[in-house]
Amino acid sequence: MGRAEAITYSGPTYVAIRSDKHSSSTVSTHAVDFNQLATLNNFKEIMRDEGCLKPVVLISSDGEPDENPRYPKVISHEIHHFVKHDLDAIFIFTNAPGRSAFNRVERRIAPLSRELSGLILPHDSYGSHLDEQGRTKDHDLEKINFQKAGKVLAEVWDNMVIDGHDVVAEYVEPDDSSESFIPDLPSPQ
Known part of the structure; x- marks a missing residue:
């Protein structure tokens, strides 16, 4: 308590x-x-x-609809976290528009992007899923090609250290089950 060095933008980074x-x-x-x-x-x-x-828990958000603390779905999920983890408080805050330089997530994008310089992720590791016009003709093949590229990207980022802290990166399989769970918004009582 009371130590200025205890406040930092540094820490481990997670990339899904x-x-x-x-x-x-x-x-x-x-x-x-x-x-x-x-x-x-x-x-x-x-x-x-x-x-x-x-x-x-403090959550910094860019205020987009999938994170905006005013939207009922966001509120329901945060109440669910509050109850599930027996929390005392959750604070969700956003920066004012045009203030992205202060967004902690965007501060991580630069070093992550730098690692991609010169990296080529093939779109057709298991064969082309595109027709002559560049449109998807095989959706299953498209998914496994993206998976391969996503796993290569995860491997690159997973080997990084930013400000002395590890980066944890993982490819997340497409899964609609998370979309099926939206907690009910409790009544004000």
């Missing part, structure tokens, strides 16, 4: 690599990612105390 075409970024996928973070050893020190999730 998903195909936006096959499983987009939603409040439900963010909830799955939050639960994944709570289980990772790299995040144990900053997220857990004596085996339990620390009682106060």
